[in-house]
Amino acid sequence: MKHNILYSFRRCPYAIRARWALLNTNQLVELREVDLKKKPIELIEISKKATVPVLKTSLNQVIDESIDIMIWSLKESNMDALLFKNCKSQEILSLIDLNDKEFKYHLDRYKYASRFNYQELKTHRDACYEILLSLNNRLKSFSNKGKPLFLVDAKESIADWAIWPFIRQFRIADISRFDQNHEIEFLRNWLNYFLNHEKYHIVMKKNKPWDKESKPIFFGQ
Template sequence: MKHNILYSFRRCPYAIRARWALINTNQVVELREVDLKNKPHELIQISKKATVPVLKTSLNKVIDESLDIMVWSIERSNMHALFGNNKNLKEIFNLIETNDQVFKYHLDRFKYASRFNLEESETHRAAGMKILVSLNNRLKEFSSKGKPLFLVDAKETLADWAIWPFVRQFRIADIKKFDQNQEIQFLRNWLSYFFTHEKYPLVMKKNEPWRKQNKPLIFGQ
């Protein structure tokens, strides 16, 4: 059987959300963990960007954007409820765009301040927190109505799946401060849903970097 192939990196939030979507939509792939300092020729050959994640389907289609991989997996599994409805589809993608274009910018300059400008670290942390508080307030509103803690219409959608790995990254930058921050208590509970999910250990499992001679590592079974 010819499998779909996913080039991935365990800690990359883009790769995490791709793996999360694949495993939660029951898509089976051959997982190839990439050593970012020694990228395999096979990855470079199929993707000019050569940045993870990259999915090569069994039909030789190459998808090298994480969000596109997520959409592909959801459509393939016919789990269209994750796109919400016509009323809130735009809202879902607006939240993801803010995460990818704005929050990620500040996240990098806070978490990896030594690579950018240490003196501006707190400025970027505050900017990131402002976005997290806005997400928290969405969840707080649903909680006050006794509804589940999800970002759009209190229903689990693509927005939740696409954003949580980046919130995880923000938390890692200062775990103690994040976990004690009462300003984002609903967001912390939301994040805990993913941390305690039965699929989380599978998605975050450590794997050795892929080599051509390796036995295929099947992910999603």
């Protein structure tokens, strides 16, 4: 194999952040859209979890965690400054950990309440908003100092890349409520930076599920 292959699913926030990192670090990747109800044997053979995203590199290394894919792409492109090699690195990791564990837990039970307990929808939505407010306050503090709206030290980092797809998913659950909530004004502006980014439509482009007969789709081309 002479190129990298990414098994992905368009709407999955974990896959979105992996694609975002790969695209923004200029990694040439063959994109294979996965039908989650009919996963290709090629994916199952290289990853026991068989959950997207999974990256198989040109050197046959298999990376099946989205954050590890992001870190790999940054290091391969000599853009690991976005990882912050100082005291801020722990701050970045803490924000991502909060998102991936606590926020995602409540997000699933809010957005997909019918699969869990619909009566607890408000409880989980409020728990999400509490986290969103904390992120908003971080951004507000930077804005008050005239600095850019990014989550750590007012500088774009892997924390921003890793978290925005999940905030996007939360917004989709009730767009009007999210867009009209002035308590998270700074967070909305931060999210809009990504939603209006020139590369957003590339990351979110619809592709047919991959099979052996499919012509290769090279990500970003």
